[in-house]
Every structure is written in structure tokens, then in C-alpha cells.
Amino acid sequence: MKNHNQEKYWNDAAEKKEFPTPFKIEEFEKHVSKGMNILDVGCGYGRILNELYSNGFKNLTGIDYSQGMINRGLNEHPYLNLIKTDGDKIPFPDNEFDAVLLVAVLTSNTKDEEQENMISEICRVLKDDGILYLTDFLINQDKRNLERYQKYGDKYGIYGIFELEEGAVLRHHTEEHILKLTKNFDKLVLEKTVFDTMNGHKSNGFYYIGKKK
Numbered sequence: 001m002k003n004h005n006q007e008k009y010w011n012d013a014a015e016k017k018e019f020p021t022p023f024k025i026e027e028f029e030k031h032v033s034k035g036m037n038i039l040d041v042g043c044g045y046g047r048i049l050n051e052l053y054s055n056g057f058k059n060l061t062g063i064d065y066s067q068g069m070i071n072r073g074l075n076e077h078p079y080l081n082l083i084k085t086d087g088d089k090i091p092f093p094d095n096e097f098d099a100v101l102l103v104a105v106l107t108s109n110t111k112d113e114e115q116e117n118m119i120s121e122i123c124r125v126l127k128d129d130g131i132l133y134l135t136d137f138l139i140n141q142d143k144r145n146l147e148r149y150q151k152y153g154d155k156y157g158i159y160g161i162f163e164l165e166e167g168a169v170l171r172h173h174t175e176e177h178i179l180k181l182t183k184n185f186d187k188l189v190l191e192k193t194v195f196d197t198m199n200g201h202k203s204n205g206f207y208y209i210g211k212k213k
């Protein structure tokens with residue numbers, strides 16, 4: 001199920017990339033309190049967990065399938081609990097967490113079934129009424145993006161998937177797709193925005209906060 005080429009891409013990127021996707025901590029704090037048990041899925045080098053830690057959240061765990069990202073995270077923030085996983089199963093029991101973060105991770109799990117598996121695993125480890133904080137990319141309308149959606153649409157069978165020269169396959173999503181993926185959550189917040197990408201471009205994106213039904 002997991003795409004091993006993507007894992008290699010993230011390992012190669014581990015020392016080179018800074019992830020700029022904004023994290024709306026002030027919105028997050030409206031729904032999640034400091035003592036709660038929080039999991040960051042696809043935590044990268046732990047930048048968001050570190051921001052939460054600096055703001056008084058202490059019950060924090062991060063998982064990522066890239067050993068390179070985990071190594072960098074532990075090196076930069078040795079006090080964080082960051083764990084390498086296999087990318088399919090979340091290695092925790094049911095009903096373990098009060099909140100789960102998923103920031104800029106759907107974009108590199110491009111197939112519908114990969115994304116559905118990820119959200120269903122998140123649902124499983126969330127407690128009843130647990131919170132999902134989700135941020136990812138939306139379809140853009142500029143020439144550069146339209147050309148690449150067109151170019152790779154047939155190859156991948158989904159509009160919005162494209163390849164980067166540096167080796168990644170990424171996906172930009174429709175809002176309808178995100179709402180379908182999160183159908184087992186009550187939507188509390190869905191705000192569309194424009195943010196910087198890790199390669200210095202701008203992209204449409206969103207942040208979503210939902211409560212497990």
C-alpha cells in the first residue's frame with residue numbers, strides 16, 4: 001500500500017527542506033487543551049510538535065516513515081518523542097489520542113485508498129470526540145499548475161496529481177474530496193487559504209478541524 005519511492009524522496013529531503021505550511025496554533029488551542037494526548041502523523045522533523053512543546057503542550061508523539069526525518073527531528077529537538085513507522089498502520093491502540101495532526105501529508109499519499117487508509121487509522125486511534133487538525137493543498141488555477149495537472153492526469157487517473165523533477169509525486173485536492181475523506185468527522189472549521197510550498201511557490205490550501213463522530 002505504501003509508496004516506497006516517496007519514502008526515499010522524503011529521506012533524501014530530510015536534511016534539505018524546511019516545511020513552511022502554516023500551523024494555526026491559536027485555532028488548534030480553541031479545541032485542544034495543553035494536557036491532552038496529541039499525535040502528529042507524518043511529523044517530519046518535528047517542527048509543529050516543537051511549537052506545541054514551546055507553548056506548554058507536553059503529551060506529544062510524532063510518527064513518520066522517513067528515518068531521515070526522525071533522525072533530524074531527534075537531533076534538533078531531543079526532548080520530543082518521535083518514532084519511525086512503516087507508513088501503513090499507526091502503531092497505537094484504539095482510542096489512544098485526544099487529537100491528531102496531519103499537515104501536508106495527504107499530498108504525498110496520492111491514491112484515494114492510501115488517503116482513506118490513513119484517515120481510517122487516525123479515526124481508530126482517536127478517542128470519541130477526538131480532534132483532527134488537517135492541512136493540505138487544494139487545486140490551483142494558474143498556468144504552471146494547470147499544465148502539470150493536464151500532463152499527469154491520464155498517467156495517474158486523478159486530476160491534481162503531478163510529478164516533481166526532484167522525484168516526488170504530489171496531489172492537490174478538490175474541496176469535495178477533502179469533505180468526503182473526512183465524512184466520519186463533524187466539521188468545526190474549514191478555511192481556505194494560500195500558502196508557501198516547500199519549493200518556494202504559492203499554492204491554494206486549507207486548514208480543517210473536525211471532531212470524530
Ligand SMILES: C[S@@+](CC[C@H](N)C(=O)[O-])C[C@H]1O[C@@H](n2cnc3c(N)ncnc32)[C@H](O)[C@@H]1O
Pocket residue numbers: 002007010011019021041042043044045046047048063064065066069085086087088102103104105108109
Ligand atoms: C511535507 S512533509 C510535512 C511534515 C510535517 N507535517 C510538517 O508540516 O512539518 C510530509 C511528511 O510526511 C511523511 N509521510 C508521508 N507519508 C507518510 C506515511 N504514509 N506515513 C508516515 N509518514 C509519512 C514524510 O516522510 C514527510 O516527513
